[in-house]
Amino acid sequence: MDANAARNEFDQVNQVRALDPNEEAVYRYDGSEQQGIRAAKPWKTDPNHFKKVYVSSVALVKMSMHAHSGGDLEVMGLMQGKVEGESLIILDSFALPVEGTETRVNASNEANEYIVSYLEEAKTAGRLENAIGWYHSHPGYGCWLSGIDVSTQMINQQFQEPWVAVVIDPKRTVASGKVDIGAFRTYPKEYKPEHSRESAYQTIPLEKVEDFGVHADAYYSLDVSYFKSSLDTQLLDDLWKRYWVEVLSQSPVTQEQEYMSKQMRDVGGKAERMIRRGKDKGNSSKMAQGKEGNAMEWPFKDASKMSIELSLGLLSQSTRRSLL
Secondary structure (H helix, E strand, C coil), X not given: CCHHHHHHHHHHHCCEEECCHHHHHHHCCCHHHHHHHHHHCHHHCCCCCCCEEEEEHHHHHHHHHHHHHCCCCCCEEEEEEEEECCEEEEEEEEECCCEECCCCEECCHHHHHHHHHXXXXXXXXXXXXXXXXXXXXXXXXXXXXXXXHHHHHHHHHHHCCXXXXXXXXXXXXXXXXXXXXXXXXXXXCCCCCCXXXXXXXXCCCHHHHHHHHHHHHHEEEEEEEEEECHHHHHHHHHHHHHHHHHHHCCCHHHHCHHHHHHHHHHHHHHHHHHHHHHHHCCCHHHHHCHHXXXXXXXXXXXXXXXXXXXXXXXXXXXXXXXXX
16 A cells, blocks of 8 residues: 555544635634633633644644654653634644653653743744643553643643643554544542543553543543645645654554553453452352443453454555555
């Protein structure tokens, strides 16, 4: 499969919408208008004010490439954009020089200096949008906010509103061919959401389930969609050539064998824990109904998702070979 075919497939799988010429006004930045929105602070009276995040294809590819480059380590960057009503529009992104581990990223003073310098240079180049959020990667363990992520986002929402957190899982992106992404905002500490997220299905690794459960009600997710425009054509073409070579041209089956192995071990661990919990309670019949039954469904859903990803990877590999 050549780069053009892969790009068309990418747009279809991720439902990237091409803007009409009369919609390209989304790229215009009105500083006075944005200052007025910041002064009004509509999010102060409604913790769920922001509902959607629109991401340009350029920003999406740049963030996906950066996330993939980190391998098993988390990476981090910032996003530039603006506000329109109840939506946050991400027009661009840039990577940060931060130290990453397999569980967190730490921004240093060097990174803070880099941010200030980058934004100043961006304005001289005509990129007038302010930073509107941060992104980081969760390699192989899904898109959600950990306890550290929640604290980071809360602090940013106190001092840099409007602000959104985006998480990308590069492992699952390569495995499925669709960008695995989530956008989140935290609630004020005293705020209690009407609906708990405890029962919401998430493919979370066993060792991180507790962290996810403890903080699940501290934030909410926003709908994410993507767009592209003729204004992005040249830049997107250059980015895509690199993305195709570095990421999509690789076989997800051969490149992510360790990821798949971890997924299989994780599913087995979850199933074993659920069975052991049922035996400890002395009533295995509860495993098929009520709260225990719902919990037991999760390992099966994880296994189903993993098998679909593997099948897609094999199909993609077979298709590429047939086109060579």
